[in-house]
Amino acid sequence: MTLTAGCDVGSLTTKAVIMDDKAVKSSALIKSKSNPEASARQAMAEAMEKAGVTESELSNVIGTGYGREKIPFVTDVKSEISCHARGAKWLLPSIKTIIDIGGQDCKIIRIDDQGEVVRFVTNDKCASGTGRFLEVMAKALYMDISELGDLNRKSNSPVTLTSTCTVWAQADIVKFIHSGIPVEDIGAGINLAMAKRVSTLVNSVQPEKEVCMTGGVAKNRGVTSLMEKLLGFRLKPIRRADPQLVGAIGAALFGRNR
Amino acid sequence: MMKQFMQAATGLNHPGITQWKENGGAIVGYSCSYLPAELIHAAGILPIRLRGIETTGMDMGDAYFGPYICSYPKCILQQAAQGGYQMLDGAVITPGCDSMRRLFECWRKAGEDHQGVVPGFFYYFDVPHKTVDHRMKWFVDEIDSIQKAIETHFEVEITVESLHRSIATYNQGRKLMRDLERFRTQLPAPISGTEAFAISIAGTTLPREEFNATLSNFLETLENRSDKNPENPKRLMVIGSISDDLDLIKLIESNEKALVVADNLCFGVRHDAEEIPVTDNPLEALAQSYLGASTCPRMFGQYKERLAILEKKVESYSVDGVILQNIRFCDLHGSENGLFERDLEKQGIPCLKLEREYGPLADTGRLKMRLDAFMERIS
Incomplete structure (x- = not known):
């Protein structure tokens, strides 16, 4: 089973989502801090703890949102426009x-x-x-x-x-x-x-x-x-997930295709 | 060579300007690409495009223009007020659009309120909005009037011979720019959009002879240049409002897949298409060339011709996407960009419309997000 993560560092909130091949395993939503990297690390840590996984188990972490360029631990970055599109299409075909x-x-x-x-x-x-x-x-x-x-x-x-x-x-x-x-x-x-x-x-x-x-x-x-x-x-x-997480879900879905 | 172009493109008082002044030369700034710069050149004066770069605030610009207007003329006035245009002996303002027309009024008023803001020669050069015969006659009269005004103020004579020489010098520059453009149509293009744009901006501010010589040498190096551009880039064209923002092109090309290969900007290559014929009546020849080609939306009723220019460029430069940028409150390009987007997208040419402020790119994060999403769309 492949585990991927999406991390959406927004201007107000930071969202992280861990996904397996089928569904969202866990998510975290925190207020963004002044440092995008710290926001991303905290949100990811919360999501990983909830899912009971470690960073090494994640095959890909995709960053998105305004702070995406400032997250050092991601495999790739995608614009939030593409991520919201991908996430919404997955949730509502x-x-x-x-x-x-x-x-x-x-x-x-x-x-x-x-x-x-x-x-x-x-x-x-x-x-x-x-x-x-x-x-x-x-x-x-x-x-x-x-x-x-x-x-x-x-x-x-x-x-x-x-x-x-x-x-x-x-x-x-x-x-x-x-x-x-x-x-x-x-x-x-x-x-x-x-x-x-x-x-x-x-x-x-x-x-x-x-x-x-x-x-x-x-x-x-x-x-x-x-x-x-x-x-x-x-x-x-959108009933299958919190609408605020759609960008992070889209990012995690991009991680699957890499 | 590229350093020289970059210096000229990014600084108002670059070495080309300071050297010209040290040699006792006069400089006249002009606001719009519809002014035949050959005329100023023929008087032995250095013509430079007025620009709003390096502004450090907007107090004077806001005071005279108010907030709801294009930031480009505001930045020019701000620059004049903060002393950036001390090198100017003259300025010529043209109604390129209504905001630029107001630059004349606001600058003149600022000059009444503050000493030393307005240069000694301050001239309003009118340009018709149509190309029909009687408008062309009017335009010839305008050129004739500014010629006389320059001759009187600067105590020089602009002869037919000197005009011929200037037209030939500018034609040489146009030919070199077309040679440069041919490189940009190549796959892969050996020059980045940032470099090419720096060259065309430099052409509006460097002494023309120096620009021609440097560009000629640069083109020789370009022949043997190994490809420095990303592999299989997405080839972009940038069009729209007046822009001498090199940082905008840099920002676009900061996406590793993006390469700007073409533009249709008035600081770019929009006006370098045709050579001006050397005839017995140089003023008529200048008028026909400058007003004849309807490349700017300030000209009435020729949208289809302007769309055709873009379609041709998309094909000849193998363009994958078009970025239509406009400065906020730019009525002309703002509305025309909407039409271009509609008509180009219909033909399957992806378009991205960007509205932005002129000046230091404060909007970078927001613009970058849109640009990245556009690149993901066309990749």
């Missing part, structure tokens, strides 16, 4: 378009029947439409990012954020809080701003179905349901 919202960027990837990337776009040099946007907004609301997703269901009148700029939006949030607007309406407004921004980007690549979401924001039901409404179609949910 019918998938044609992948929306990946990471910590500092948002990527829309179109793949062909073989899972090869045919087109992709990423957002501009700006934090809006990224995980960082939600993180900053959650902080301004004094809540955990995981609590944001549920606020849509409780809100009757979501606020409108006048700017998609993270800095200005944060100033808007403070103003709303001071005006006494219920926190669920502010939270729902944040999810709506995010969904609008990402949907615009999705439409620019003329998405083909099925469409799925990967990355941490895929776990925010508030954003995904609003995106379904704005895009006019359902997003296929």
Whole structure:
């Protein structure tokens, strides 16, 4: 049995996945540190401990994410676009378009029947439409990012954020809080701003179905349901794994083919 | 030789400039490839393209232009304000696009507010947006006017003979650039995209005679050069917004499989296609050559011709992928890149659109991720 690992060092979180020939054996997800190598080592150590394997038992370790060039122990590196495509195709074979919202960027990837990337776009040099946007907004609301997703269901009148700029939006949030607007309406407004921004980007690549979401924001039901409404179609949910691990899974899958 | 090209491509005050000034020569900077540099050369003045490299901040650029505009003219103004253009005796601004047109206004206003920012000769050179007959006549008039202005300000005479000599010198440079390009069409190409781009940028800032002589010698060495490029690289073409960022080409080629073999940039080889005929009416000949070929999206209604130029290059340089870059807020290239992407992808030519800031590559990580993913796509 071949064991491979994928290590995705992102701007906010670092993910590691150990896979055998058939399935994901273990995974780890940690907050990224200031040093990409230290992040990668810690995530890998956690994943290996859970799987009960040592580094020497791994035939290949593939690195991806922004810190990929700084991981010394990998066999090869792949861009996160290719990794998300490979991982999503493995988890959902019918998938044609992948929306990946990471910590500092948002990527829309179109793949062909073989899972090869045919087109992709990423957002501009700006934090809006990224995980960082939600993180900053959650902080301004004094809540955990995981609590944001549920606020849509409780809100009757979501606020409108006048700017998609993270800095200005944060100033808007403070103003709303001071005006006494219920926190669920502010939270729902944040999810709506995010969904609008990402949907615009999705439409620019003329998405083909099925469409799925990967990355941490895929776990925010508030954003995904609003995106379904704005895009006019359902997003296929990833059930076999944590959507945040898809890049690392894709990297581990690339390790199999080496 | 390559060191000389690299110095000229990466530094405003390179040895070619300082030596020219030490010899008492005058220098005129110009903003756009639509200005016939032969005219300045014929006056015995060194024409150099205005560039925004080596800026260390953006306080003056932001103060006069505001934030929502192309960073290229802002960097030129910033450079002028921080003293980088002290060597200039003159500057000629052309409406290559609306942002470049504003450079004239902003630079002039900055000159009113701060002493020594505007050079002694400061000229707005208009260029029509169409090539029809009456526009061509207008363009000839513009060339005639700037000739008279240069003659008056610098107290020189630009004769027909001196224009002929300058046209011949520039033609020689164009021929050498075409020879260089032939090397780049070879499989494998014996020169990297970074080196080739450094040479074409150097051509916009080195004294032309020196550039021609150095390039001629370099081409001889290229004949016998053993292949230094990666084996079976993916051959790329870079097109789009004005760019003299050597670091961008370096960044692309930092991917071990990537080799930039062609470009269609105005600091590159976009304008070196044809020689200018030496005729009795050199101004007319310059006008026809500079305005006649519609290579820049600033020219109205000739998209199909520009697409055809790219298609031809893709074929003759055996291009595997096209990188369409544009500086943020560049309306002309931003929109045309979208059309090019649509039409080239339809023909099965992979394209990568990149929007970026001009200036020191702060965006490196993000750009590299996209470039690597593109290379994985076409590999």
